[in-house]
Amino acid sequence: xxxxxxxxxxxEAFDLELRRGALVVAVLxxxxxxxxxxxxxxxxxxxxxxxxxxxxxxxxxxLETQGLLDSSWRIEEGRPRRYYKLNAHGSKVLEQLTxxxxxxxxxxxxxxxxxx
Amino acid sequence: xxxxxxxxRYVNAVGENLPKKSRADIQAELNxxxxxxxxxxxxxxxxxxxxxxxxxxxxxxxxxxxxxxxxVPSRPLIGPAYFPIFSIVVKxxxxxxxxxxVVGTVILIANSDxxxxxxxxxxxxxxxxxxxxxxxxxxxxxxxxxxEHFWSxxxxxxxxxxxVKLPAVENPNRIDRTDxxxxxxxxxxxxxxxxxxxxLLNGFFLQDGxxxxxxxxxxxxYTYLPWIYLSCLFxxxxxxxxxFRGSWTRVTRVLEIGSGLYAAFVxxxxxxxxxxxxxxxVFEPLVKGGLIIVLVxxxxxxGLNIYRLVTKRWxxxxxxxxxxxxxx
Numbered sequence: 001x002x003x004x005x006x007x008x009x010x011x012e013a014f015d016l017e018l019r020r021g022a023l024v025v026a027v028l029x030x031x032x033x034x035x036x037x038x039x040x041x042x043x044x045x046x047x048x049x050x051x052x053x054x055x056x057x058x059x060x061x062x063l064e065t066q067g068l069l070d071s072s073w074r075i076e077e078g079r080p081r082r083y084y085k086l087n088a089h090g091s092k093v094l095e096q097l098t099x100x101x102x103x104x105x106x107x108x109x110x111x112x113x114x115x116x
Numbered sequence: 117x118x119x120x121x122x123x124x125r126y127v128n129a130v131g132e133n134l135p136k137k138s139r140a141d142i143q144a145e146l147n148x149x150x151x152x153x154x155x156x157x158x159x160x161x162x163x164x165x166x167x168x169x170x171x172x173x174x175x176x177x178x179x180x181x182x183x184x185x186x187x188v189p190s191r192p193l194i195g196p197a198y199f200p201i202f203s204i205v206v207k208x209x210x211x212x213x214x215x216x217x218v219v220g221t222v223i224l225i226a227n228s229d230x231x232x233x234x235x236x237x238x239x240x241x242x243x244x245x246x247x248x249x250x251x252x253x254x255x256x257x258x259x260x261x262x263x264e265h266f267w268s269x270x271x272x273x274x275x276x277x278x279x280v281k282l283p284a285v286e287n288p289n290r291i292d293r294t295d296x297x298x299x300x301x302x303x304x305x306x307x308x309x310x311x312x313x314x315x316l317l318n319g320f321f322l323q324d325g326x327x328x329x330x331x332x333x334x335x336x337x338y339t340y341l342p343w344i345y346l347s348c349l350f351x352x353x354x355x356x357x358x359x360f361r362g363s364w365t366r367v368t369r370v371l372e373i374g375s376g377l378y379a380a381f382v383x384x385x386x387x388x389x390x391x392x393x394x395x396x397x398v399f400e401p402l403v404k405g406g407l408i409i410v411l412v413x414x415x416x417x418x419g420l421n422i423y424r425l426v427t428k429r430w431x432x433x434x435x436x437x438x439x440x441x442x443x444x
Contacts, residue, residue: 037145037149037152038149038152038153038156052176052177052178053149053153053176053177053178054176054177054178054182054183054186055186057145057146057149058183058186058187059186061138061142061187062187079148079151079152080144080148081148081152082144082145082148
């Protein structure tokens with residue numbers, strides 16, 4: 001199944017794979033405070049990370065199922081909304097992922113600069 | 117088409133490919149997110165949401181099958197591409213096997229030499245039936261697992277799809293008025309015939325140039341009439357109420373199942389009645405055959421009602437309802 005995404009070898013297909021792991025870190029990073037799906041999408045977009053609804057909303061669910069987020073339904077502004085927030089386990093995982101991410105960025109930076 | 121109708125269809129189409137356990141909750145959230153996105157889009161464009169705008173939003177969310185797949189990322193034995201077909205095949209096989217089991221059991225009871233009680237025959241036949249049911253289910257699972265892994269459909273590729281062409285959401289609780297009226301009329305006819313026109317049930321034959329009649333049913337059959345009347349009156353009252361109300365509820369579905377089981381019980385009681393049911397022996401197979409057909413029809417109806425009760429898909433519940441359930 002995963003193979004199907006980059007079978008054509010296009011930059012878009014590889015970009016999709018590149019973003020996949022980063023999205024988890026990005027989403028977790030914005031959930032120290034409660035967010036519902038649409039507000040989170042807007043928050044990410046405002047910080048330069050556009051993410052498709054069909055990717056973001058299932059991802060939230062998955063992160064909740066994996067025990068990183070807690071969620072609850074509430075009515076705000078007359079609308080029913082499901083709010084997500086990092087739980088204690090999610091915070092620890094995010095902390096670890098942030099360290100790994102920064103280490104990866106440094107390594108990639110060295111690799112890419114070395115090529116120039 | 118109204119935006120809300122398009123959203124309902126989309127949410128329903130996503131739900132079709134989701135596991136039942138999480139379906140209602142995901143549908144409720146998706147409904148809320150779509151509505152929110154559409155309202156924000158209408159506000160930013162300074163015009164009310166219409167079909168074109170809703171279609172655009174739905175396209176951005178993506179093909180319902182793809183979205184559903186993202187909600188269920190782990191690879192199951194039978195994936196979303198084949199699960200709907202698997203589910204239909206299982207239901208058909210189970211339905212056919214159930215009918216065959218009922219018919220087979222009735223035949224066994226009818227042909228019993230008395231060495232076993234009716235309960236023993238039903239128990240033994242039931243045990244065999246469950247074994248066969250499980251074996252066939254296992255076989256179907258194996259077949260579909262093989263199909264899934266060796267002839268797996270490629271995942272949906274995001275090819276152009278048209279939200280407007282998604283099928284409408286059916287309300288499984290809406291009453292079929294024609295069916296209800298026919299049920300009431302049918303039961304009234306049965307009551308009328310037994311009360312006012314028993315001659316209509318006579319067998320006719322020509323003898324010496326003149327038509328002769330012989331009653332179809334014997335005295336043993338008529339001892340069951342109060343039981344039959346009770347069944348008819350209950351069905352009339354129930355369908356009259358549901359017709360008046362306009363839709364089925366969980367309670368009326370359960371009552372209908374109870375009514376069907378009661379009718380099946382009466383028919384089985386007639387079938388195992390040691391006294392002849394027909395007035396003359398030549399009519400006995402006709403009466404028993406008719407009763408077996410009635411039993412099969414009643415049991416199919418009961419099965420369908422149980423299926424509707426168990427699998428009925430409501431519109432996505434609202435968030436407060438979900439909260440009440442989860443707190444509940």
